[in-house]
Amino acid sequence: MSTVLLLAQDQPLPPTPKVEAPPLTAIWPILIVLGAACVGVLFEAFLPRHQRWPAQVVLTLLAVVGAGLQLAFYLTDAPAAGELAMFGTLAVDRPALFLWGTLLALSFGAVLLIADRSVEPGGAFVATAAIRPGTLQDRAQVTATGMQTEVFPLTLFALGGMMIFCSANDLLTMFIALEVLSLPLYLMCGLARRRRLLSQEAAVKYFLLGAFASAFFLYGLALLYGYAGSVRLSDIAAAAAGTDRSDTLLFAGMALLIVGLLFKASVGPFHTWTPDVYQGAPTPVTAFMAACTKVAAFGGILRVLQVAFEATSWEWRSVLWGVAIVSMIIGAVLGLTQTDVKRMIAYSSVAHAGFLLVGAIALTEKGLSATLFYLLTYGFTTLAAFGVISLVRDSSGEATHLSQWAGLAKRSPLVAGVFTFILLALAGIPLTSGFVGKFVVFEAALADGMAPLVVIALVASAVAAFFYLRVIVLMYFSEPAADGPTVTVPGAFTTAAITLSVVVTLLLGIAPAFALDWAAGGVFAIR
Amino acid sequence: MSPTVSGDGSWVMAVLLLLPLVGAGVVMALRKNDRLAKQAALVFSIGELAMAACAWGKFEASGARLQQSFSFDWIPSFGVHISFGVDGIALVMIATIAVLTPIVIGAGWADKLPEGRTAGGFFALILLEQALTIGVFAATDVFLFYVLFEIMLIPMYFLIGSYGGARRQYAAVKFFLYSFLGGLIMLASVIACYVMAGDELGKGTFDWQTLVGVVSDAPLSTQIWLFLGFFAAFAFKAPLVPFHTWLPDATAEAPIVVGVLLVGVLDKVGTFGFLRYLLPMFPDASKELAPYVLVLAVAGIIYGAMLASGQTDMKRFVAYVSIAHFGFIALGIFAFSSQAMAGSVTYMLNHSIATGMLILVIGMVISRGGSTRIADYGGMSKLTPVLAGMLLIAGLSTLSLPGTNSFISEFLVLIGSFPNQPVFTIIATTGMVLAAIYVLWLYQRIMTGPLRGNALVTQEPPIDAPVDATSGGPGAVKVKLEPEVSAHKAIFDLNGREKLVLAPLLLLIIGLGVYPKPVLDVVTPTVDATMCEAALVDPVPAERQLQCQ
């Protein structure tokens, strides 16, 4: 056996790729984010408890802003065709840069929500995660002002993972990034200050199903490695273009890989974790997860489909047609039956994932730019939605049951107005970003000859509009419940996050031209 | 296209669009002061009427296809422009809105609003709705048209949902969802047209005139699909018969003045869409599918008339009357003769006036009796002779009595449709007979005969009981009571404000009935142009020949 191995190693190895000094300028944003995350961990270790929160907030916001500025600086003279970094494992091309920008902007808003301590005194996170729910200490921690400030470095790690994920040029990097973004999220889900059991349960569910999906992704990676002899996306594409290899390996590998990705993007029928986790997780984390994970996951899906599997698209496209239809229908129909606002938005996100998939399987430049734009619009709208949800509270925490939202417009016209606008954006009513997003995606799909899919998508949007409308009806036309929730006056952080998101949603609805141009800035660097 | 502003008074168009928007903002800001807000709303709506008159004056009937146009970039990468302009049909519709809005505001002046709602908010939404509907009629970019078509739903949704009757939530949601669904199906067609333009011209565009050139040459099968997409939206909106179920609910639950806007203005977007979009853009499909549309139209005439006869609720009655009338309008459009089409366009105007007045008068009846059930009334003309007269006139106009405005249009529709579609026309004529029945029967039940009905007389004979002292006033009419009725509630005839509100409609009904020429002059060139774009020819023998370039 050992001789065989030795013999194998005696065979001439493929020529090592030419090693150049890794151009770091392109990936500075990632390095800043991950570096700040490490510093954050050190803060946890060395700073006294009372100093941690301000230090972490400042560090995290600085890191996100700094990475954004660095990205803007890099964009001034970025090569139009994109470039490879870290020995070709990262492709820093226009879509990747757009996604980075989107992720950084969204996570800026999400960090503001996470950092808020005025809506829930002490913040939405548990003071000490190790306390058992239901015990005396637990009841004490509800009113304690401390919180687990580890949330901030965890957020940064997840953000770094997401940024790597959507620019990964080979499947292994993608897998590592997937884990780097997922593991912190699993933990963050379990850190809610109130309803600890619900939160922990969400964490367990998310973790088990997430790890399960990662295993699928990984097995797909292994099969594709067997097929192409490499996990570099461009090598897989080149191998698929030749015809002398086993198609079984290719399609089995691809199917498993895509299942893993669709799971992360919460595309139905792989969405089962979504409502539970969205409901159980602390709302700021849900906002972060819903907005940023979706962006990263679809960034990955787009890259894998367009770079690695474009040549075989006629084989798999019909399957993804079906998946998109299932996702839209599940999201729209099950959304109708929900009685919890967070779960409703979760099903809405499943429906939106279907719309995004419609754009993603239009393998054209238009499809790419349309999906990127949609991600941007959807991310901000969702962020604002969860921001508003965190404001409506009663004595036991957030009041997420729909019946508690009745007559909200009488108690707080402003919050009801903002939430109505967000719901209209999610429904895709014109003059909101949601409409422009849907429009560009459907346009791309239609131009690529997918008219039936577009019609189904439009009908699904009409069905989904019903449950958004139901909330508007509740807020405006119903009488408020006697012991209904109050609307907390948000502090500066939450106000800023909601304002930012709403302004972006409005702006992209009225004057989307500039963002559309950015999204259409270039295609994936296929090397 | 770089920002262009054509010379012929495009500022009128811009002001026409912006004035109600500004008005809505101002009224909203003043909503704390009820009286001031109402006055501001009235001033803005009258200003808008003046602007519309100005636009009418500047319109040259024999001029360009689209006049008073202006356009600038909105989303350059998708070839979307903000461009507005009017043709004769759009101008007539805009004038209708401009006339109806001040009347509606006057009529809603003293409405009792649900608790917690202000008149300022109510009128601001009405002004907003006005701006958006004017935009829909004036938009010459199909994308912009779609955007406004959908946005238009939102103020109406809140008008019904916040200010409506008992089942207002249900009605508002139903209204919104039906229209939204239709709109989304249209969106698919709009995008498909854009993609086709992109294939043909190299760069996609939403400019209506360009699209007409591109899409009208498409093969029949493509045209049929695209036609159906647009048709879905317009058929829901108009509404044609199987798509109509939202209208009775919405009309019944909406406040009276909102009902006027809904039936008088909003629904006209559907028939306007037939003329502006379906015929010019999809001429072959229109010809192919016309028989089916005509079946729906005639079915609507008969169905609407029969259900109107059977209604026990006055507001629902008006809704079904409107459904019958929309059948007539659709018949005139899809009969493909310039005479019938001109009839349809004037019908769109006249229906707004006649039905608008009918709804307002019925609203005045309801506000006196406090019930919408027809059975709760009877012999009311004894108490309110002027109101009864108004109901009679509105009703006669609704049934198209010669001498009223509607007669001309209904006559044109029928006489123009007959050569091409004799069977459908004959069936439609029975709708006229039915109209006479249901209108007169309504009048008879409410106004004539002995004074009766829960809304008008108290059940038990109150001996020496004060007759609802709160609403006593100088206008009370003393009536000799029927022997079996011991007391009637304090019901007063029209007050000055109500007379003032109805007067302009009365003038228009009689004026346009006697002298419809100004409207026909504006409409005819546009109708001819539409006929030419749809490659239609008048049936021979025609009184005059179409002149196509």
Next chain:
Amino acid sequence: MTPTYYLLLSALLFTIGAVGVLVRRNAIVVFMCIELMLNAVNLTLVTFARINGDLSGQVMAFFVMVVAAAEVVVGLAIIMSIFRTRRTASVDDSNLLKY
């Protein structure tokens, strides 16, 4: 012995793991099944490395091990925290969240 058998074995192991995740109810056992799936993947990677005659498959197996270790840390922490509350690790007992 042809490498194909190793591929079949690893596929079998992966399937056993996947089925285990779906049918078992104890969170720890479910988690172990996931680990089994990951190790099946490792076997696949190494076998393909052998078939393709390059080392990257073996290197990837190391990456997978490291990731699996990290997953264990996070996963066990989460499962522990819920176990301490409920005194059970059964997935079925976690039923606060459902449709």
